[in-house]
Amino acid sequence: MARKDFLDIVSLDREEIIHLLDQAKPFKDLFTRSVKKVPALNGKTVLMLFYEPSTRTLSSFEVAAKRLSADVTIFDVPHSSVTKGESVRDTIDTLQAMRADYIVVRHRLSGQPAAIARQTGASVINAGDGAHAHPTQALLDAFTLREVHPELPGKKVLIMGDILHSRVARSTSTILDKLGVEVAYCGPGSLVPHTRFKRFTNFDEAMRWGPDAVYLLRVQKERQEAPFYPSDREYHSVFGVTQERLKRISEEGIYVMHPGPINRGVELCDDVLDYERCLIPQQVENGIAARMSVLYGLKPQTS
Amino acid sequence: MSLALDPQAISTAVSRLADSIFEASADGNIDLVGIRSRGDEVAERVFCLLKEKGANVRLGVLDISLYRDDFEHLHENPKLQSSEIDFPVDNSHIILVDDVLFTGRTIRAALDALFDYGRPGSVQLAVLIDRGHRELPVAPNYVGKILETNRLDHVLVRLKNTDGEDALEITSKK
Numbered sequence: 001m002a003r004k005d006f007l008d009i010v011s012l013d014r015e016e017i018i019h020l021l022d023q024a025k026p027f028k029d030l031f032t033r034s035v036k037k038v039p040a041l042n043g044k045t046v047l048m049l050f051y052e053p054s055t056r057t058l059s060s061f062e063v064a065a066k067r068l069s070a071d072v073t074i075f076d077v078p079h080s081s082v083t084k085g086e087s088v089r090d091t092i093d094t095l096q097a098m099r100a101d102y103i104v105v106r107h108r109l110s111g112q113p114a115a116i117a118r119q120t121g122a123s124v125i126n127a128g129d130g131a132h133a134h135p136t137q138a139l140l141d142a143f144t145l146r147e148v149h150p151e152l153p154g155k156k157v158l159i160m161g162d163i164l165h166s167r168v169a170r171s172t173s174t175i176l177d178k179l180g181v182e183v184a185y186c187g188p189g190s191l192v193p194h195t196r197f198k199r200f201t202n203f204d205e206a207m208r209w210g211p212d213a214v215y216l217l218r219v220q221k222e223r224q225e226a227p228f229y230p231s232d233r234e235y236h237s238v239f240g241v242t243q244e245r246l247k248r249i250s251e252e253g254i255y256v257m258h259p260g261p262i263n264r265g266v267e268l269c270d271d272v273l274d275y276e277r278c279l280i281p282q283q284v285e286n287g288i289a290a291r292m293s294v295l296y297g298l299k300p301q302t303s
Numbered sequence: 304m305s306l307a308l309d310p311q312a313i314s315t316a317v318s319r320l321a322d323s324i325f326e327a328s329a330d331g332n333i334d335l336v337g338i339r340s341r342g343d344e345v346a347e348r349v350f351c352l353l354k355e356k357g358a359n360v361r362l363g364v365l366d367i368s369l370y371r372d373d374f375e376h377l378h379e380n381p382k383l384q385s386s387e388i389d390f391p392v393d394n395s396h397i398i399l400v401d402d403v404l405f406t407g408r409t410i411r412a413a414l415d416a417l418f419d420y421g422r423p424g425s426v427q428l429a430v431l432i433d434r435g436h437r438e439l440p441v442a443p444n445y446v447g448k449i450l451e452t453n454r455l456d457h458v459l460v461r462l463k464n465t466d467g468e469d470a471l472e473i474t475s476k477k
Binding site: 022023025026027029033034035037038039040068296 | 366368369370382383384385386415416419420421
């Protein structure tokens with residue numbers, strides 16, 4: 001029986017992950033046709049409920065839902081009654097009355113999408129909750145990595161940057177781990193928690209580990225009350241992909257990934273974006289296919 | 304359960320299909336598009352027979368899962384696979400190929416899917432088995448074998464490459 005909700009990677013087993021990844025491929029194939037949409041979710045309503053600002057995830061979900069022929073409504077939280085003090089629970093009751101079949105939620109509180117999922121028969125998709133999870137990002141990352149490394153088990157991915165505040169790091173390392181990829185973290189000591197994954201606080205040391213891909217994270221200034229490192233320039237020179245480091249990455253044929261939005265001059269220099277093994281544009285395109293695969297795979301209990 | 308067609312009978316039906324398509328072709332240019340799953344294997348076999356006859360054949364595959372009209376009623380979504388049509392659909396004369404023609408709903412979905420690839424000059428339909436009981440105005444141009452069945456019978460075709468053997472079984476609902 002198919003799932004109602006898509007809330008995190010932890011609760012998925014390997015078979016489900018592989019199925020979602022395999023299924024994303026035929027969706028990606030649609031993008032090169034002149035007609036990019038299919039009627040699979042014709043007549044269904046997808047509601048976007050974003051309590052936190054987002055451009056790329058929101059538009060990626062919107063494009064994904066529209067390419068499945070669903071109707072998309074964006075619930076404009078900053079201009080809604082939420083600012084007048086309406087609780088999430090009451091907002092969901094209102095949205096229930098609109099008979100949405102799918103609700104895509106982003107919230108600054110970990111666990112809020114799961115709470116909404118218990119309240120509604122609509123399928124709830126977590127588009128990022130606090131520092132907890134960002135499962136569709138993880139899915140698109142795994143899909144992108146699998147395109148360049150079809151045999152994932154045994155491959156090594158180094159996740160660099162602000163691990164502590166990153167739901168992307170959490171979800172993406174979980175999915176890669178489930179797929180047999182070795183994961184290691186690298187970043188300033190203040191931003192890299194001790195986990196079961198290998199931990200580096202020095203870029204050169206991490207490079208000696210021999211990663212197949214380096215996954216850069218955005219430094220999340222908005223989640224840090226007091227700075228965890230002295231300055232952007234300092235961060236760049238110690239943990240950013242500078243021209244020198246790019247040279248080494250390029251010589252060793254390592255792929256570079258980033259969930260976006262990027263901070264030029266902090267986690268990476270401009271030249272990274274022209275690097276032939278930079279997968280950032282593919283990640284954006286694959287995000288739509290991965291989200292179509294998720295939407296298509298869920299079963300709302302609305303009728 | 305009864306075995307309605309043995310491997311020999313299936314081969315004969317495939318040959319009959321290829322022969323009638325070849326005879327009807329004016330210039331020997333034939334574009335086949337098989338419908339997953341099993342329609343693609345029928346199309347592939349017809350493709351090989353037509354090649355032997357010297358026809359200029361092209362072969363494509365269509366996955367119609369995203370175009371089905373019973374999406375909501377399925378417990379598990381059908382397993383998606385890619386469609387592969389490597390030749391331009393615009394203005395081409397396409398023969399859709401399927402294993403069993405029953406209600407006609409698959410063909411409706413296949414036409415919708417095909418038209419998202421372009422605007423064919425014409426579309427014809429070739430089926431290995433026509434078992435009757437149409438629910439939509441769909442008629443085949445080429446038929447390998449006509450089978451008399453009851454509306455509630457379950458007709459199961461198995462083909463060598465997809466299922467390991469050639470056979471056709473009919474299960475009657477009591």
